[in-house]
Amino acid sequence: MPLPVSPHDPYRSIAAAYDAEFDGANADTAGYASRAVAGSLLVLGCGTGRVCRGLASTRQVTGLDRSPAMIEGARRRGPDDVRWVVAAMTDFDLGPFGEIIIPNASFAFLPDRRARAACLARCLQALSGGGPVTIDLPAPDARLLAEAHTPEKIAWEGQVDGATVRRTREVFRFPLRGNLRLVDRYYIDGAPPIESVLALHLFVPDELEWMLEANGFYVEQAWGDHVGGPVREGCDRLLVRAVPVG
Ligand SMILES: C[S@@+](CC[C@H](N)C(=O)[O-])C[C@H]1O[C@@H](n2cnc3c(N)ncnc32)[C@H](O)[C@@H]1O
Known part of the structure; x- marks a missing residue:
């Protein structure tokens, strides 16, 4: 089912x-x-x-x-x-x-x-x-929380089902509320990236x-x-x- x-x-x-x-x-x-x-x-x-x-x-x-x-x-x-x-x-x-x-x-x-x-x-x-x-x-991490934005950078690279996958991460921080917005982009064999947005509370x-x-x-x-x-x-x-x- x-x-x-x-x-x-x-x-x-x-x-x-x-x-x-x-x-x-x-x-x-x-x-x-x-x-x-x-x-x-x-x-x-x-x-x-x-x-x-x-x-x-x-x-x-x-x-x-x-x-x-x-x-x-x-x-x-x-x-x-x-x-x-x-x-x-x-x-x-x-x-x-x-x-x-x-x-x-x-x-x-x-x-x-x-x-x-x-x-x-x-x-x-x-x-x-x-x-x-x-x-x-x-x-x-108090030092990181003071940084409102970290631009996209490579976070992981590996093989998935025979394809090379690169994950990047861009981070937005909201320190007063203790919240993060993580924008992960997955690049697979040159195709447009797949975006996965995660909202987290610290x-x-x-x-x-x-x-x-x-x-x-x-x-x-x-x-x-x-x-x-x-x-x-x-x-x-x-x-x-x-x-x-x-
Ligand atoms: C960072 S992953 C951790 C997965 C796993 N525990 C591990 O250690 O690899 C977070 C997981 O929480 C799940 N999740 C987020 N909110 C949820 C909710 N309200 N109810 C059930 N699962 C949830 C997501 O779907 C995701 O699989």
Whole structure:
């Protein structure tokens, strides 16, 4: 059965290139595996399934993403025992899970406070047994935020289905709101570029903690990288692990 297509899916035409670029970027999965809890795992914003694949041998895994193209790529690569779901992380009801992971900035794509609260309400419902949600976000870089615009420059080059693909990125920054607009252009064999526009919110640690507390969670632990380092000036990630209160 054909999957529904989201008209606002920035990954619609670039899922294969995303998969080729990020397939090996697995610095996060070892940490997730070492902190695994009992019960099934739900990965929100799973993309083409990188994290699900890395953790599939540890327990029953479900990967959810709103992009039909990303889920199609995930399904093609497998493994077959992962359940793949096309849905928004703000509106899902898939039963209880032992743990939820929202990896690699997926939560940062939620457009506003209402969407973030809706996602956390769904997580709270799914974690009825008291298990944790881990959210991995890029940390804000104050020096970069002062730069309103970075012109287009090459960000990645590689092979996708036998073709040479070059990705460039142009960045627009809105520091007061902590928002970024990333304009990625994919150049494939001299054809006009395919444009993918991503809007992201950058959280500061206090904001993240307040948000979780205001939505029924307690922050158990926070890290500034994927190997368990502390949140510190200059760290490039913000990872929080939170559990339902009560
Ligand atoms: C940067 S990619 C990360 C993909 C994957 N987690 C990884 O680590 O490679 C962000 C993903 O979040 C998904 N996403 C963004 N907003 C979403 C939403 N509201 N509901 C579900 N998925 C969403 C996108 O479709 C995309 O696949």
